[in-house]
Amino acid sequence: MAEVTLLETRGLTRRFGGLTAVDAVDFRLSRGEVRAIIGPNGAGKSTFVGLLSGLIAPGAGSIAFDGQDITRMPAHRRVRAGIAYTFQITNIYPAMTVLENAAIAAQSRLGTGSEAAIEAAARAALAAVGLSDLETRRAGDLAYGHQRLVEVAMGLALAPKLLILDEPTQGLSDAEIANFIAVIRRVAASATVLLIEHNMDVVMALAGRITVMENGRILAEGTPDQITRDPAVQAAYLGGAS
Template sequence: MTAALLDVRHVSRRFGGLKAIDDVSFRLNEGEIVGMIGSNGAGKTTLVNLVTGHLRPSQGEISFRGQRITGRKPHELASRGLMRTFQVVQPFNALTALDNVAAAAMFAGGARSLSGAREQADAALSSLGIGHCRDHLPIRMTLAERKRLELARAWVAKPKLLFLDEVNAGLNTGEIEGVLGMIRKIAAEGVAIVIIEHLMKVVKGLCPQLIVLHRGQLLASGPTDEVARNPSVIEAYLGTRGAAAMLGEVR
C-alpha cells in the first residue's frame, strides 16, 4: 500500500469538558476529492482547524506526505502544500484582489519577486473568472467573487491538499454552480480536495467519497452512494422518524 497523502489517526480535541472531536481517523490519497458533511456543530471546522494547524489535537497523530505534522503551525503547513479556505471569507481588505492572491503566491507558493507573484496571481484570477476584479479592493466585490478570491489565493500556492470550508455558504444556486466548476478545475490539476458542507446535494455531484461527522465522531466514510444510503447517516440527518419515512420510500 502506498503512503496516504493525509493520515489522521485517532485524533481528539477537547474544549474543557466538551469533546469536539472524538477519536477520528481517516486517510486521503493524492488527487482525491472528498466531501466532509455533518450538521452544525458536528465538528467539521474543528477537524479542519486540527489538520491545518490552527488548533492542536488533544490526542492523536496527523501525517501529511509521510511526515508527522501534529502541532505544526499553519504557515509552515501552507508552505508544504496544505491549504485551506475559511468559512467566513478572510481577505486582506486594504490590498487589491491581485495583491491578495500575489501574497499567497509569494509566501506559500514560493514566488521570488513581487512581479512574478503578480503574474501568477493575474493568471489565477482570470482562470477563476474574476479577472475583471484584479484592481478592486475586496470590499467592492460580491460575496461570490470574494469566495472565488479565496479559492484563487489557495490555488496559487500550488497546494497538494486543499480544504474548502463551506465555500458555498451564502451563495445562490447559480453562484454555487459557478464555484463548483472552479473546484473541478482545481481538482483536474491533481490537487486533493476536501469539501466541507452541510448540504448533501452539493457534495453528491462532486465527491466520489464522503466522510460524515456526527457529534465529533466519524459516523461513516466511503463511496458517496454507499454512505448516502447508510441508515445511521440518514438518521443523523433527518432524525429517527424522518429516516424511517425516507427508508420506507426507498424500499
C-alpha cells in the same frame, strides 16, 4: 493505479473542557481526491479541519501529511508544506485589489525575489477561478460570491497539495454555487480537495467520497451512493437531525 495516501490521522482528539469535539478520529485522504465532510451542526467538522490545518492543537493522536509527521507543526509551516485552508467567513484584504490579494498569497510561497513570478502566479490563480477580468477591482467592492472566489484564488496561489474549504458555498446564490462547482472541478485537476459542506447538491456534484461525522466521530464513509443509502446516516443527518 493504486491510491497514494496524502493525509492520515490516527486517534486524533481534541477536547474543550468537558466537551470532546473530535474523538479519536482515524481518517485517510488519498492524493487527487475530492472528499466532502458532512454532518449535523456540532459534529466536530470545523474543529477537525482546524486540527489538520494547525489552527487548533490536538490533545492526542497524530497527523501525517505527504509522508511527514505534522502533528506539532505550526500552521504557517503547514502552509509551506502544501496545506491551504479557507475559512467559513471570507478572509480577504478588502481595501486591496483582487490581484493584490492573490499576490500576497503567492509572495508568501515564492518570497520577495521576483515580482514577475509573483504576479504570474497570482494571475494564474485568478484565471483558475474565473476572476481575471476583475483583477483591478477593489476586493471589498465585489459581490459576496466573488469575494469567496478571491479567497479560493488566494489558496490556489499557494500551490497547495491539499486545499481545505470550510463551508465554501455559504451565502452564495444558486448561480454562484453552480459557478463554484465548476471552479472546484478545475481546481481538482491539480490539487486534492477536502471540503466541509452543508449543501448536499454541492456534495453530490463534487465528492468522490464522503465522510460523515457525528459527535466528534466518523459515523460512515463511502461513495455518494453508499452514503445516501446508509441507514445510520439517514437517521443521524440526511433524513433526521439538522
